[in-house]
Amino acid sequence: MFAKLGISPSVSTMSAKLRVKNGSTVIANKDISISGTNVTVTGISTNSALESTVKTTTPTFSWEISFDGGSTWQAMGNSGPHTIHWTFSTPLSPQFKNDAGTTYAALYDLALQKACGYANGSSNSSTVISNVNTGIDGDINYNPSRSIGGQHLLTPTPPWADVNAPTLLTCFAAFFGVLE
Numbered sequence: 001m002f003a004k005l006g007i008s009p010s011v012s013t014m015s016a017k018l019r020v021k022n023g024s025t026v027i028a029n030k031d032i033s034i035s036g037t038n039v040t041v042t043g044i045s046t047n048s049a050l051e052s053t054v055k056t057t058t059p060t061f062s063w064e065i066s067f068d069g070g071s072t073w074q075a076m077g078n079s080g081p082h083t084i085h086w087t088f089s090t091p092l093s094p095q096f097k098n099d100a101g102t103t104y105a106a107l108y109d110l111a112l113q114k115a116c117g118y119a120n121g122s123s124n125s126s127t128v129i130s131n132v133n134t135g136i137d138g139d140i141n142y143n144p145s146r147s148i149g150g151q152h153l154l155t156p157t158p159p160w161a162d163v164n165a166p167t168l169l170t171c172f173a174a175f176f177g178v179l180e
Helices: 105-119 125-139 165-174
Strands: 003-022 025-041 055-057 061-066 074-079 084-086
Touching (some): 055 105, 105 125
Antiparallel strands (some): 003 061, 055 084
């Protein structure tokens, strides 16, 4: 995670601690140095895994700061809701490309959204794969006699009419590191 802090009035360099909470649970702490009127803090890591299932969540985080080593905390505000897609591992890269090498970030995001939605909070990889396959099967009308030609996969009218199912299966499976 990262945070951009606006400081008023301007301060000379000072140390502080930053804390992030999801509800009442502290999910991250970071020692920081602040100065001036704007500070960007990068590399804020969570203390532990926030989820153990494949799904999408939209948490709102509370941000707090301490100037006395963490003895007392002052609220700085909230951020969110943040859309977070939880998978078993880091999605494979690179992003999806057509035959000409053009990448489609929107397709990558849509595949991640759909796959996590189909998984429906499962923590069992066999169930996730089965749910994703069933979800894709219900969303795709596959007709091998009709080509989409040079169209982008997101162009056809929902529910993704005439899209080549194996291509999308590969996209969804990429999020789980399993190609079946």
